[in-house]
Amino acid sequence: MSETPPVMPPDLRSAITADLKPVKPLLSPGRRALLAAPFVIGILAMPLAYHRMREIGDLGVMLSWVPVALQVLLAFGLLVIALREGIPGWRVSTKQIFAVVLVAYSLQIIVNLLIFMRMPMDGGGAGALAMWMSCFGIESLIGIPILVLVAWMVSRALPSRPLLAGFLAGTGAGFAAEASWRMFCAYSDPGHVLLGHTGGILIMGLTGFLLGYVWSVYQDRAAAG
Amino acid sequence: MGQDVASERLIELMEAYQQGSADAFDQIFGALAVPLRNYLTSLTRDRARGEDLMQETFLQMHRSRRTYMPGRPVKPWAFGIARNVYLMHRRSTARRAKYEAGTFEELPETPTLGLAELLPDRQELAAALKDVPEDRREAVLLHHVWGFSFREIGEMLGISERAAKLRSFRGIQGLRTSIKTEGAS
Numbered sequence: 001m002s003e004t005p006p007v008m009p010p011d012l013r014s015a016i017t018a019d020l021k022p023v024k025p026l027l028s029p030g031r032r033a034l035l036a037a038p039f040v041i042g043i044l045a046m047p048l049a050y051h052r053m054r055e056i057g058d059l060g061v062m063l064s065w066v067p068v069a070l071q072v073l074l075a076f077g078l079l080v081i082a083l084r085e086g087i088p089g090w091r092v093s094t095k096q097i098f099a100v101v102l103v104a105y106s107l108q109i110i111v112n113l114l115i116f117m118r119m120p121m122d123g124g125g126a127g128a129l130a131m132w133m134s135c136f137g138i139e140s141l142i143g144i145p146i147l148v149l150v151a152w153m154v155s156r157a158l159p160s161r162p163l164l165a166g167f168l169a170g171t172g173a174g175f176a177a178e179a180s181w182r183m184f185c186a187y188s189d190p191g192h193v194l195l196g197h198t199g200g201i202l203i204m205g206l207t208g209f210l211l212g213y214v215w216s217v218y219q220d221r222a223a224a225g
Numbered sequence: 226m227g228q229d230v231a232s233e234r235l236i237e238l239m240e241a242y243q244q245g246s247a248d249a250f251d252q253i254f255g256a257l258a259v260p261l262r263n264y265l266t267s268l269t270r271d272r273a274r275g276e277d278l279m280q281e282t283f284l285q286m287h288r289s290r291r292t293y294m295p296g297r298p299v300k301p302w303a304f305g306i307a308r309n310v311y312l313m314h315r316r317s318t319a320r321r322a323k324y325e326a327g328t329f330e331e332l333p334e335t336p337t338l339g340l341a342e343l344l345p346d347r348q349e350l351a352a353a354l355k356d357v358p359e360d361r362r363e364a365v366l367l368h369h370v371w372g373f374s375f376r377e378i379g380e381m382l383g384i385s386e387r388a389a390k391l392r393s394f395r396g397i398q399g400l401r402t403s404i405k406t407e408g409a410s
Contacts, residue, residue: 028294
């Protein structure tokens, strides 16, 4: 025995028929991320205009371009997952998300430790705070435009976990920014890296989380009328 | 098989709806209104609220129809929106007042896995379902009543396929225990 379908309420019908113009479906998250790629790559290359790239001769490709490429790929992965959060019924599990985040943080920390072992460069001393602030600030400058772009793309869809989507967008932007800036910052001591670089990624993730929170409050208020 | 055909048909209708077909929307409403209402009623435990949220879900589906990606199954997308509508409603309600204790009068017609023999009547199942924690109850209903695969449930709820399976399994276990306990008393 099947239930009879409810009759469509007239106000629902009139709301639908009043706005039935054709819409263009969103591209898949991967494709949208690819569309954003030229902008993201342009932003990541921005420091070239103002800074000299670090000497990578002693580091070799395996400690310079390879981890940078891997980190940028992981960052793109995080941005794709953030975009996927906006598609109802197509989320990635929380466990998988945190596994990707963990891998990205581990990679960033391990690579920086290996760089320190190969080329120790102390960023401490009297100017430590200034150096830390400088790296932190530059990473934010690189990351924020990427975060804003991805957050805007996510908000055009329908994220059901906006805080998580924001966190992912921020963390992805932070990792991408750090991958770029690492090729310019010559200081490699763990204190500097953890505070100025890893800390920058954390703050970017937190900023995305807060953006998600603001968005969700706005949405809830709109829903409550 | 029948489900696949229905799913293919829904995909065609959804694509037509994105192109502006009112008739396609009518058919989508006809196909999804009951399962969505039942799903929302099971979440809210209140039939009238479930009905309201079902309408809100269709409005939200309309506003967000561009988020449907052609070729993908329609039901997980629609249920995902319904869940989102429910969560927004719950958050805004929580700010104003505590949840009203609702009745769990609405139950789907379809018998659940292996439970048909256990069940003297639907009211008893409804009472037993009340005792099952919300996340497990949701997984049980999504799988055994509305026929979603565990993978689809995982993608809807943001959990792994294994976790969806586990929630459903534990929900069924809880349901069995609850029915046995009630039967014995």
